[in-house]
Amino acid sequence: MTNALSPDVGSVIRHSRSVILEAQQPSGAYPACESFFAYRGFCWFRDGSFSADAMSAIGEVESAEAFFDWCARVVLDRRSRIEAIVAAARVGDPLPDSQMLPTRFRFDGSSVEDGWENFQLDGYGTWVWAATAHARRHHRSIDRWAGALRLTVDYLVSSWRRPCFDWWEEHTEAVHVSTLGCVQAGLASAALSGVLDEVRRKSAQTVVRSIEDLIAAQGLAPEEPAHLTKWIGSTVVDGSLSALIAPLGVVRPGSEVARGTVAAIESCLMAEGGVYRFRADTFFGGGRWPLLTCFLGLARLAQGDQKGAVETLNWAVRQAKENGDVPEQVDGGLLLAPDRRDAWVDRWGDVACPLLWSHAMILRLGQELDAVGPALGIERGLS
Numbered sequence: 416m417t418n419a420l421s422p423d424v425g426s427v428i429r430h431s432r433s434v435i436l437e438a439q440q441p442s443g444a445y446p447a448c449e450s451f452f453a454y455r456g457f458c459w460f461r462d463g464s465f466s467a468d469a470m471s472a473i474g475e476v477e478s479a480e481a482f483f484d485w486c487a488r489v490v491l492d493r494r495s496r497i498e499a500i501v502a503a504a505r506v507g508d509p510l511p512d513s514q515m516l517p518t519r520f521r522f523d524g525s526s527v528e529d530g531w532e533n534f535q536l537d538g539y540g541t542w543v544w545a546a547t548a549h550a551r552r553h554h555r556s557i558d559r560w561a562g563a564l565r566l567t568v569d570y571l572v573s574s575w576r577r578p579c580f581d582w583w584e585e586h587t588e589a590v591h592v593s594t595l596g597c598v599q600a601g602l603a604s605a606a607l608s609g610v611l612d613e614v615r616r617k618s619a620q621t622v623v624r625s626i627e628d629l630i631a632a633q634g635l636a637p638e639e640p641a642h643l644t645k646w647i648g649s650t651v652v653d654g655s656l657s658a659l660i661a662p663l664g665v666v667r668p669g670s671e672v673a674r675g676t677v678a679a680i681e682s683c684l685m686a687e688g689g690v691y692r693f694r695a696d697t698f699f700g701g702g703r704w705p706l707l708t709c710f711l712g713l714a715r716l717a718q719g720d721q722k723g724a725v726e727t728l729n730w731a732v733r734q735a736k737e738n739g740d741v742p743e744q745v746d747g748g749l750l751l752a753p754d755r756r757d758a759w760v761d762r763w764g765d766v767a768c769p770l771l772w773s774h775a776m777i778l779r780l781g782q783e784l785d786a787v788g789p790a791l792g793i794e795r796g797l798s
């Protein structure tokens with residue numbers, strides 16, 4: 416095993432930055448993947464917020480801010496809906512899932528009712544976290560997003576405890592630990608950002624503590640060391656959970672739980688260097704995801720495992736096609752459910768590629784490993 420970055424890292428980093436910049440819409444939205452039938456024409460809060468965070472980390476201030484402006488518009492346009500959700504929750508009569516905020520939007524900020532698994536809370540926490548992290552990183556004022564941030568905080572405070580679809584748009588019946596982590600990261604950073612009045616700040620902090628307590632009581636598997644679980648009451652691990660260690664920073668990298676979570680992902684969800692979403696995954700046959708491999712790399716690096724982080728970046732970069740495009744997932748003869756692959760290809764065509772979120776996570780990890788400056792020929796020194 417080597418500690419050295421592969422020679423291909425530089426060109427994939429340059430390509431990743433171009434893919435994201437070229438795909439970004441005049442409205443600021445980042446498309447998930449325009450060449451993939453099922454994602455074409457849509458921007459997700461989840462993918463987009465992690466992409467904006469990566470662009471911010473590599474110094475693409477304008478691109479990141481155009482995305483946050485877009486998020487703010489999307490949220491402000493739904494002010495009356497959010498106020499209705501908050502009011503209904505307050506009197507103990509919450510609105511049905513179908514009336515909660517959507518997860519994916521057209522580039523102009525509108526949404527469509529087409530049966531998509533729309534009720535997902537994580538992206539609303541992630542945009543708040545990413546926008547506040549961006550403002551701190553670049554010493555930018557957060558005031559331009561203040562109204563939207565406050566509304567998002569109200570939404571999350573009113574509804575964080577509700578079951579909803581997870582990062583993978585599945586299992587609407589459960590409360591997912593990765594979703595809780597995104598909400599916690601958003602509320603914790605909003606509480607420190609100075610945009611909240613005293614009442615909101617206190618409620619945000621109360622929810623942050625409640626989430627910590629809930630995860631400690633019911634979101635850990637009983638193994639030694641304990642690891643975060645896919646949802647409240649489950650015992651299995653999910654590849655998204657390393658995000659709570661880094662970049663979201665809601666689980667201390669040196670803690671037992673962080674060590675247990677990284678160990679569980681490594682032992683249950685890795686094959687030949689790449690990370691699966693979860694053992695029972697059948698989507699496109701259940702391949703390994705470059706973006707999750709980069710999330711694991713960020714967690715390893717936060718724990719001081721530089722060599723392990725370099726290995727994940729090298730693996731992710733090796734999944735690039737000849738033209739540099741990185742897919743959503745890879746097969747490599749190691750699918751978890753190979754017999755399920757063809758049905759997805761028949762339905763939606765080949766795996767999404769290039770997936771902006773995959774490119775974003777390569778940039779984010781590349782930045783942490785000091786590979787972006789040399790690749791782009793500039794000194795940025797940010798992260």
Ligand code: BGC
Pocket residue numbers: 447454459461462582583584772
């Ligand atoms: C994934 C989501 C993602 C969406 C767009 C779905 O297949 O499960 O996590 O947000 O694609 O990339």
